[in-house]
Amino acid sequence: xxxxxxxxxxxxxxxxxxxxxxxxxxxxxxxxxxxxxxxxxxxxxxxxxxxxxxxxxxxxxxxxxxxxxxxxxxxxxxxxxxxxxxxxxxxxxxxxxxxxxxxxxxxxxxxxxxxxxxxxxxx
Numbered sequence: 001x002x003x004x005x006x007x008x009x010x011x012x013x014x015x016x017x018x019x020x021x022x023x024x025x026x027x028x029x030x031x032x033x034x035x036x037x038x039x040x041x042x043x044x045x046x047x048x049x050x051x052x053x054x055x056x057x058x059x060x061x062x063x064x065x066x067x068x069x070x071x072x073x074x075x076x077x078x079x080x081x082x083x084x085x086x087x088x089x090x091x092x093x094x095x096x097x098x099x100x101x102x103x104x105x106x107x108x109x110x111x112x113x114x115x116x117x118x119x120x121x122x123x
Contacts, residue, residue, distance in 0.1 A: 010036065010058060013122055014096050021115060023099060023107055024122035035099040035119050039091040046111035047086045053101050054080050060095035064088070 013026050013036055020040050027034040039062065055064060056078040064071040064079055065088040071079050081087045108116040 010098065014038070014058070016122060022117055023119040025119045026122050028103070031103055032100055033103050033119060036122070037097050037099060038094055039089060039097060040094045041091065043089045044108055044111055044113060044115050045086055045088045046109040047084055048105060048109040049084050051102050051105055052080050052083050054078060054099065055089070056098040058096040058098060060091065060093050062095050062097060063090045065090060
């Protein structure tokens with residue numbers, strides 16, 4: 001991604017795609033990627049052994065299931081899943097989120113499977 005002096009409008013970027021559970025890279029911050037995604041339903045249980053993962057809810061609600069508790073996020077709220085902690089995001093209605101994690105982090109961590117997708121650059 002090139003350096004730009006144009007701000008990223010999250011609503012505009014979210015309007016460019018409809019695919020669920022597909023991360024779209026909208027910016028790079030040092031060695032981190034800023035990604036948007038739309039979620040609905042339940043993802044897969046997974047962990048990221050080497051990195052924390054930040055979830056920021058833009059619209060609707062997101063539940064992040066942990067093995068010992070659930071974390072409910074409302075719009076404007078964020079939660080950092082610590083590295084190595086198994087989690088499963090769940091959205092009962094279509095929810096827009098922003099993710100912040102190191103470049104190259106797979107969405108399913110070490111779990112793999114059919115839901116594994118690399119982030120796509122959204123221009």
